[in-house]
Amino acid sequence: MLPEILPRPAPITNDEYLARRRALMAALPADSAVLLPGASLVTRSRDSEFPFRQDSDFHYLTGFPEPDALLVLLPGRPEGESVLFCQDRNPLMEAWTGIRLGAEGAVREHGVDQAFENAERDERLEAMLDGRRTLYLPLDSPEAMAIAEEVRSALAARARQGASPPAALADVAPLLHEARLIKSEAELALLRHAAQISARAHVRAMRTARPGLAEYHLQAELEHEFRWQGGSGPAYASIVGGGANACVLHYIENRAPLWDGDLVLIDAGAEFDLYAGDITRTFPVNGRFSEAQRALYALVLGVQERAVAAIAPGVTLAELHEGVVRGLTEGLIGLGLLEGEVQARIDDESYRRFYLHSTSHWLGLDVHDVGGYRQAGEPRSLVPGMVLTVEPGLYVPDDEDIPAAFRGIGIRIEDDVAVTAGGHEVLTAGVPKGIDEIEALMAAE
Ligand code: GLY
Ligand code: MN
Numbered sequence: 001m002l003p004e005i006l007p008r009p010a011p012i013t014n015d016e017y018l019a020r021r022r023a024l025m026a027a028l029p030a031d032s033a034v035l036l037p038g039a040s041l042v043t044r045s046r047d048s049e050f051p052f053r054q055d056s057d058f059h060y061l062t063g064f065p066e067p068d069a070l071l072v073l074l075p076g077r078p079e080g081e082s083v084l085f086c087q088d089r090n091p092l093m094e095a096w097t098g099i100r101l102g103a104e105g106a107v108r109e110h111g112v113d114q115a116f117e118n119a120e121r122d123e124r125l126e127a128m129l130d131g132r133r134t135l136y137l138p139l140d141s142p143e144a145m146a147i148a149e150e151v152r153s154a155l156a157a158r159a160r161q162g163a164s165p166p167a168a169l170a171d172v173a174p175l176l177h178e179a180r181l182i183k184s185e186a187e188l189a190l191l192r193h194a195a196q197i198s199a200r201a202h203v204r205a206m207r208t209a210r211p212g213l214a215e216y217h218l219q220a221e222l223e224h225e226f227r228w229q230g231g232s233g234p235a236y237a238s239i240v241g242g243g244a245n246a247c248v249l250h251y252i253e254n255r256a257p258l259w260d261g262d263l264v265l266i267d268a269g270a271e272f273d274l275y276a277g278d279i280t281r282t283f284p285v286n287g288r289f290s291e292a293q294r295a296l297y298a299l300v301l302g303v304q305e306r307a308v309a310a311i312a313p314g315v316t317l318a319e320l321h322e323g324v325v326r327g328l329t330e331g332l333i334g335l336g337l338l339e340g341e342v343q344a345r346i347d348d349e350s351y352r353r354f355y356l357h358s359t360s361h362w363l364g365l366d367v368h369d370v371g372g373y374r375q376a377g378e379p380r381s382l383v384p385g386m387v388l389t390v391e392p393g394l395y396v397p398d399d400e401d402i403p404a405a406f407r408g409i410g411i412r413i414e415d416d417v418a419v420t421a422g423g424h425e426v427l428t429a430g431v432p433k434g435i436d437e438i439e440a441l442m443a444a445e
């Protein structure tokens, strides 16, 4: 029998993309304009390219899936406020790489007011931007900057004929990223789905794990599930680290054998309709935690569960992190891995020998999603619609002064959590993290 195929959530509608563009324009002065390029193909080797991945900001405002496009927003323009430049229709290229929507298709399928092929871009942009005072664009995009400078020079050269180039450039990113930080119901449905697929993938890897396999076998199980459920693949390079490889935070070689008696740490998530899942689970290769593994795991789990339970509007990520650091430091002292008073070990940061990353990040179209972590210089309060990870860990170095049973153990437990009016929703509850639950799942045939 074929494995279950989950129903797909609804895609983001053109009405929602339009509402996002309007909200951005409403926040800008009337005589401004926005320039936002999409992503281009990137060479992988010689004439093969990496699979295309649209730029997240561009996707957020358009849903347009092709490379080499440019969105121009022109608040108040009578002929249309949303203009898209895109690849031309080209029967020969389309025979090789697939149908292109072209300008007509872009208007028809994506609901922009006007679209033109890229060949018309420079000339049309000049006319469109003539008289706009401020040009909003991603200031860190060399491509956007080059387009802006070219248009400004062309308009400046015609100043005597009355042309008026935009006098100022401004960063569009802060406004756009604040909007992306608060997820709509449709976005939450996609994130929930990405999380659910990711959770199933982790269950599959847990069921498959055993001594004699290699890290890449578990990676193959994970990524099979991502694609089986219609995800585009991993949202970031999957991390499968057996034994001490778990202590390398971004270990992605995934080549080593899995040894009896070791733990394996998997940090992997699916991308679905460009939204990311991001889950970490750590479990014994042979299905049974040793005493030392159990002690460290129970410490991380308790701290992680308390942090998740605390999530509600008004709480800050800094408070969650402080709670995690305090809990881990107390536990490390209890296990004899740190000495002295809890506050002293927090103050001198000696806990950082075992835990050096932060506890949370925003999650959305990007796995480390956009949006400020501070507001007016202070850690910002959570509000409904934010989605974050909670991912404390412990990574014990292989050092002589550490009791041998603890050396080289790396543990992280990571869930994805949406903030709701009444508290929170854990999106990744579909994969177990309790010691007994993991052992039971791994023991089952
Ligand atoms: N997988 C990257 C992270 O957990 O932040
Ligand atoms: Mn992760």
Ligand code: MN
Residues within 6 Å of the ligand: 278, 361, 389, 391, 414
């Ligand atoms: Mn993460």
